Structures are given as C-alpha cells and as structure tokens.
Amino acid sequence: MAYAYLFKYIIIGDTGVGKSCLLLQFTDKRFRPMHDLTIGVEFGARMISIEGKQVKLRIWDTAGQESFRSITRSYYRGAAGALLVYDSTRRETFNHLARWLDDVRQQAYPNMSIVLIGNKCDLTHRRAVSTEEGAQFAKEHGLIFLETSARTAYNVEEAFMNTAREIYKKVQVGAFDVSNESNGIKVGYDGGNTGAQTTAKRRVGDAKKPSSCC
Template identity: 75%
Template sequence: MYSFLFKYIIIGDTGVGKSCLLLQFTDKRFQPVHDLTIGVEFGARMITIDNKPIKLQIWDTAGQESFRSITRSYYRGSAGALLVYDITRRETFNHLTCWLKDAKSFANPNMTIILIGNKSDLEQKRAVAYEEGEQFARENGLIFLETSAKTAANVEDAFIRTAKEIYNKIQTGDFDINNETFGIKLGAPQKADATNTGNQNQSTGGCCGK
C-alpha cells in the first residue's frame, strides 16, 4: 500500500545511461552489456518520505529521434522528470535545450525536473564541467546532480530529491492530487504503522540502452 504514487519520466539522448540509472535505483545493480531501449520501459520502487510510503512509477524512454513522438505522449501525466546527459559526450549536453523545450511544451507546468550529469565515474574522459551543468540547471530552475549508474553515486539521491520536491508541492497546493493527469495518484488511507520503505518492485529488462 502507498500514500501517494508519483509518475516519473526519464529523458535524454541515446547512450547517456537512462536505463542504467533506473536499474541501479530499482534493482541496485549495474548491467554493462545492454541493448538500446525500444520505445518505453518501466520500473517501480517504494520509498518513504515524511513517514509516508510513496510508490515511484518510472517510465524510461528511448532517446532516438524516431521514438520522440512516443516519448512526448508520456510527458503529460508525469509529476517528475530526470533529464540526463553524459558528462563525457558534449553533444548530449548541447541537446538539453531541445529536451527541456519538449518537457515544457508537453508536460504539466508544475512537473519537477532534475538535471543529471551521468557517468561521473569517468572523470578522466569528462567533456562537460560540473559548473556548466550547475549553471544550466540554475538558469532553467532545475535541481542538479552528477551521478554514476555504475558506482551508484547519487543515484538514490536523484530519485528521492525529485520525490521530496513533488511532495513539497503537494503540501503547498501546487498539485491537485485529485487530478491524475498531474502524475500523482492518491493511495488508500494508511494505518499508523504502515511506514514500511520497501526497497523495490520490478525494474526494466535492458540497461543503458540509452
């Protein structure tokens, strides 16, 4: 049982590690051999915020241009988005503006977006400075973290910080929790002892397909 269900979407170019981030969060493992994600894959996990069990339902989208129309259909109905680039590939950073434009065009205006510079374990191959990601996030009102799906660095934090921001917006009335198009679903009333933070449900199949 959960108090709330939050729907997430993970977006960004092919090969930035979107599927790996999801797999690390839901299954606590890294899968170095992977296939490209075709269309959309799915993962879920329970977390706890403010002593309330919250289910994260996460849609992992394909980065290829040919799947962009499918991806766009998942923006509306998402409460949170992880916008991911690869710190070793500058072109994935350069494309962030396009991804953000899509998100702001097709998502609800209160969607929480976190910018993620993935593959921080490959510092020796870095092509995008931390400060550049930080500045882009600041200019666009985004949360910012660098992560490594391989070592799990900041992966947990990325998903949970996004959930905390969504939860805060519920508390301040920015989200209408009775309108499921905002990507939030109200769960059944919880008993006093129902504060279990189960670790995971099932995750997707492939990894880093993107």
C-alpha cells in the same frame, strides 16, 4: 503494499546517456555494463518513504532516439517529475539539453519537477562537460542539479529521492490537483490511514473556491 501517494515520472535525454542503467541501479541496486537500447518506453517501480509516508514511484524510462520522440512526448503530460540526463563524457548530449527541456515544458504539466543529471561522472579521464557547466545550465533554467554514476551508484539514490521530495513538497502546498491522476500523482491509502487522502481532497476543494489562487 499500501502507499499514501503514487508519483509518476520520466527519465529523458539522448540515447546512450545511461537512463536505463540509472533506473536499474535505483530499483534493483545493480549495474548492467551492456544494455540494449530502450524501444519506446519501459518502466520500473520502487517504494520509498518521505516524512514517514509511504510513496510509490513509477518511473518511465524513455527511448532517446529521434524516431521514438513522438511516443516519448505522449508520456510527458502524465508525469509529475522528470530526470533530464546527459552524459558528462559526450558534449553533444549536453548541447541537446535545451531541446529536451523545451519539449518537456511545452508538453508537460506546468508544475512538473525537473532534475538535471550529469551521468557517468566516474569516467573522469573522459569528461567533456565540467561540473560547473552543468550547474550553470541548471541555475539558468531553474533545475535541481546532480552528477551521478550508474556504475558506482554515486548520487543515484539522491537523484530519484530529490525528485520525489520536490513533488511531495508541491503536493503539500496544493500545487498539484491530486484529484486528476493525469498530472502524475495518485492518492492512495497508507496502511489503512486515510489521512493523506483526506488532506489531499481538502486541498483540492479549497483550490476550487473563488478566493483561492490559480
């Protein structure tokens, strides 16, 4: 199917926070209660619409185990956005967020859009991290924040869509060099309409003029 843009982004966070379940819920609209641990990196894809433009999302689901961190890091630079996920029933996964965030900000493209996700919010009887704590962490680090439930699908659509909209806004203002696909964005053809591609190329050209901002 034709698309105006392809956005690549990653899902990161500790093992067992529900990264694969979030991706499955978003791409297939289903929940798998028992899920094998991700080995290395897996990915899913889905087509969405933003402001009338078809946008293809290619989402890398990364392993949370320490032994795979070097593999995970290699995918940071090729992504335009990230979902940073913790498990709201396990405080240690929240405590590790700063380390994940440092990692991604050191390795990734500076304009990457990052959304903080507090998953498993449906398990209220087991909650270990309050909504306020998650919101405060996001505020302190300049992140978008949402609580989700991969089991009930609560806010799952919004999590992925908010990331995509944030990336799209940055594309429109020229914050990404869309001529360089290593930044996680590819310009395509929207049903034969090359307007998006032409506009993107024009912005890249403008960005190279001496008078433009870096």
